Amino acid sequence: MVFIAVYKNKCIGCSSxxxxxxxxxxxxxxxxxxxxxxxxxKYCMACVASCNYDAIKVFV
Ligand code: SF4
Ligand code: SF4
Structure with a gap:
């Protein structure tokens, strides 16, 4: 199972x-x-790559 972590102290809601x-x-x-x-x-990590704020991580 995948775990997607969004770090609230880093995310600015830019929606990238x-x-x-x-x-x-x-x-x-x-x-x-x-x-x-x-x-x-699908664990593609596109979201992680798109974030300029290091605010999202995907753990599989
Ligand atoms: S790209 Fe990063 S900063 Fe922007 S909404 Fe997503 S997690 Fe938040
Ligand atoms: S962009 Fe992120 S949330 Fe979307 S499928 Fe890929 S790893 Fe999963």
Whole structure:
């Protein structure tokens, strides 16, 4: 099972990761990234690569 961590102290809610994810795993809620559909994650790491703030990590 995948674990997607969003570091609230780093995330600015820019939504780069949401756009980068082809599997609609991520959304912006209350100004921060949230992993809402982790079951759709394909571990591609596009979200991690897209984040300029080092705010999201994917653990498999
Ligand atoms: S790309 Fe990074 S800073 Fe931007 S919403 Fe996603 S986790 Fe937050
Ligand atoms: S690892 Fe890939 S599929 Fe999983 S949330 Fe990030 S961009 Fe989406």
């Amino acid at each position: 990761c949401v756009s980068a994810c082809q599997n609609e795993v991520l959304s912006i809620e209350d100004g921060l990234c949230k992993a809402l559909r982790t079951e759709n994650c």
